[in-house]
Amino acid sequence: MDKVELNVNGFSHTVLVDSSETILDTLRNRLYLTGTKKCCDEGTCGSCTVHLDGKPVLGCLTPTMRCVGKKIVTIEGISAGEDLHPVQKHLVKNLGLQCGFCTPGVVMTAVPYLENNPDPSIDEIKNSLSGNLCRCTGYKKINEAIQSAAEEMNS
Amino acid sequence: MGNYYHPSSIKEALRLAANNSGNYMYFSGGTDLQIYRKQGLENSETIIDLNAIEATERILVKNASLQMSAFTFLEEISLSKDIQLHFPLLAQAAKSVATPVIRKTATIGGNILVNNRCTFYNQSKEWRQAVGSCMRDVGDICQVTGGKNKCYSRNVSDTAPALIALNASVVVHNQEGEEEIPLKDLYSPDGIIFHQHLDKDAILKKINIPEKPKTWWFKKLRLRKTLDFTSLTLAAVVDNKDIVRICINGMSMSPILIEESFHSLSIENLLKQARKNCKTVDNDLMPMKYRKEMMNVFLKQWWSTVYSN
Structure with missing residues (x-):
């Protein structure tokens, strides 16, 4: 086991991790940040997306040791206290979720995308979220919610 | 339990190796190899993560030729204005790999050296044990053909066929120093030892493309428009000396290159060469017969695009 210091959502944590552990397991099992979901565990579904120095990465494929010295942001750190991020707000408003299991991954993928692409078309949104699988909604409402969020973030 | 190293230079990585x-493995992006570890297909104790190695020239287009670091992320390649302008085939190929989020972590070097795949090998340990492990794992026969002599796992790189069609070479760094070799020579038609001229400790450092082609064509067949590994990829160029280079991948153990003069090539000859060289078996989600049929369709589409102009 290695003792490492991780910066998660602005807080510093000292944890003992296995050298081959992924950041998904560290977040969920050692820091109890269970908002990041473990689903396929092989890079297929996008549910475990977190930000590493502002870049979206798949938690299940990213070694924890690679995250040392970087800023990690999880779904727990994306909103300002009780004020939801526009992406979260519009997913709720547009009914862009049912079971909600894919939602943290969708939010964590959409936020940096909208920050870099303020006025995306529906096709561009579909493409940007093509690595996030949802087995409930059929995607239409998710895409519409992201477009509404883009409009709010742009206004 | 094991060790994890994060070297900041190739020299340091080679020393650690x-x-x-x-008993180690290199990670570049690690997006594919991490799954091999989870499925128990790769059990090296030590991980040497090349992610922190800073490349000086990531993408450099000069006099219509391209030099690129092997550590360049696929997303950087697909979004690079220089590559889109001079080598759109490569931009297209990079964009066709995996998903937008994975392309932010996965590197071109990793995609060039991606492990061969087979529906009977790339499965969980429990799945493999239930079916009976194959010769590439711990068994002694090929589960697809029943034979004992050959493994037919497929090369599934999408950037490799594009780069081979563009006549690219790669710079490989090992304990002895650097060596530049044509990319097409890196692959061997073997489902288990699918790379040659590449020592275990070798690190892919650079990729060079000598010149911008006259025309290009790229198409990928897969079940979904995103994420899936290729079932068939076809990349083709006509260069400035009127040489046609067509590279087919996803059908055989290594990429298949067909190189002919533009003026002497016939569609019949092209289809015949492709059929002869593709050692295709039923080891993909799409049936073999369908993929063979689609290979002919792709080749005919390329032919009608290029020869109608």
Whole structure:
């Protein structure tokens, strides 16, 4: 086991991790940040997306040791206290979720995308979220919610 | 349990490799290899993560030729204005790999050296044990053909066929120093030992493309428009000396290159060469017969695009 210091959502944590552990397991099992979901565990579904120095990465494929010295942001750190991020707000408003299991991954993928692409078309949104699988909604409402969020973030 | 190293230079990575006597693996993006570890297909104790190695020239287009670091992320390649302008085939190929989020972590070097795949090998340990492990794992026969002599796992790189069609070479760094070799020579038609001229400790450092082609064509067949590994990829160029280079991948153990003069090539000859060289078996989600049929369709589409102009 290695003792490492991780910066998660602005807080510093000292944890003992296995050298081959992924950041998904560290977040969920050692820091109890269970908002990041473990689903396929092989890079297929996008549910475990977190930000590493502002870049979206798949938690299940990213070694924890690679995250040392970087800023990690999880779904727990994306909103300002009780004020939801526009992406979260519009997913709720547009009914862009049912079971909600894919939602943290969708939010964590959409936020940096909208920050870099303020006025995306529906096709561009579909493409940007093509690595996030949802087995409930059929995607239409998710895409519409992201477009509404883009409009709010742009206004 | 094991060790994890994060070297900041190739020299340091090679030193770590030498100290770990074969029981290590390199990670570049690691997006594919991490799954091999989870499925128990790769059990090296030590991980040498090349992610922190800073490349000086990531993408450099000069006099219509391209030099690129092997550590360049696929997303950087697909979004690079220089590559889109001079080598759109490569931009297209990079964009066709995996998903937008994975392309932010996965590197071109990793995609060039992606492990061969087979529906009977790339499965969980429990799945493999239930079916009976194949010769590439711990068994002694090929589960697809029933034979004992050959593994037919497929090369599934999408950037490799594009780069081979563009006549690219790669710079490989090992304990002895650097060596530049044509990319097409890196692959061997074997489902288990699918790379040659590449020592265990070798690190892919650079990719060079000598010149911008006259025309290009790229198409990928897969079940979904995103994420899936290729079932068939076809990349083709006509260069400035009127040489046609068509590279087919996803059908055989290594990429298949067909190189002919533009003026002497016939569609019949092209289809015949492709059929002869593709050692295709039923080891993909799409049936073999369908993929063979689609290979002919792709080749005919390319032919009608290029020869109608």
